[in-house]
Structures are given as structure tokens and as C-alpha cells.
Amino acid sequence: MRRTEKEITNRKEIDEILSNATICRIGLIDQETPYLVPMNFGYKDNCLYFHSAPNGKKIEILKKNPTICFEVEDDLSLLNTGIPCKWSMQYKSVIGHGTASFITEPHQKQQALSIIIEHYSPGTKYEFPEKNLQEVLIIKVEINKISGKKSHD
DSSP: OOOGGGEEOOHHHHHHHHHHOSOEEEEEEETTEEEEEEEOOEEETTEEEEEEOSSSHHHHHHHHOOEEEEEEEEEEEEEOOSSGGGOEEEEEEEEEEEEEEEEOSHHHHHHHHHHHHHHHSTTOOOOOOHHHHHHOEEEEEEEEEEEEEEEOO
16 A cells, blocks of 8 residues: 555454445456446455345356455545645545355345345344345355555544
């Protein structure tokens, strides 16, 4: 990292940013072309979970290449100094890499969906009808590299 004074090295702080973020952008490689998708997600035990339709461009890409990059941010605000070239941003962000796999077993899908729901609505419990479980695909990403950065904290 070029600006080491902005680096977050405390894993607890990185986990907190992941827990507070509302959108996770995943970067995929479609042959030689990058493909970026913002997604709702859940985070637990060094893994990200995403729900998806079972078909589509991101699924086809992941079947060919399960390597992803991801990014989340939290605590964003513009710091307006009154001089446009001197404006800055307050932020906390996390970038990482991982390997995606698909969860197809119904009980594991329920567990993953519960992690996603817990992310957005802590303490809420749901039962998932079998029909809905059949219609959804769960993408699990095991994180193998992660870093954090913050500015103006």
C-alpha cells in the first residue's frame, strides 16, 4: 500500500467495516474483461455470502473462473474545504480477494441466507420455503487476501 499511514492492519477493524457496509462490489474476470457487480451480502468466519438467480452473466463467469476481487466501504463523507482541488473524502474501505463456490444443499443455503439477513436485519429469524431455496443460488467466497484503508478518522 502506497500510503501506509492510511492502512488498517487490525483485523477486528477490518471485520467491523465488512459488518457495517451495505453493498459489496465483486470484480470478476470475463476472459480478459473486468466485470463489476454491486451486491447485497453477508459476512461470517472469513467468508462472504451472496444470493443470486441461478443464471446470468456473473454465474457464467464464476463457473469459468471462481477468482474474485471484492470491495466495501463505510463512513463516507465529502470534506469540502471550499477549494475544489483541495477537497477530500472521509472513508473506511476494505479490498480483498477470494475464491467463489456455489452452495446447492438446502440446509447450507438456509444457513447462508440467514447470514445475509442477519447482516441487514440483526436478530431477525426467517424460515425459507423449499420452493424459494430451489430458486436461489448462493455464492460463497472464501477470503484469502484482505486489506483495509481509512482516511480522516
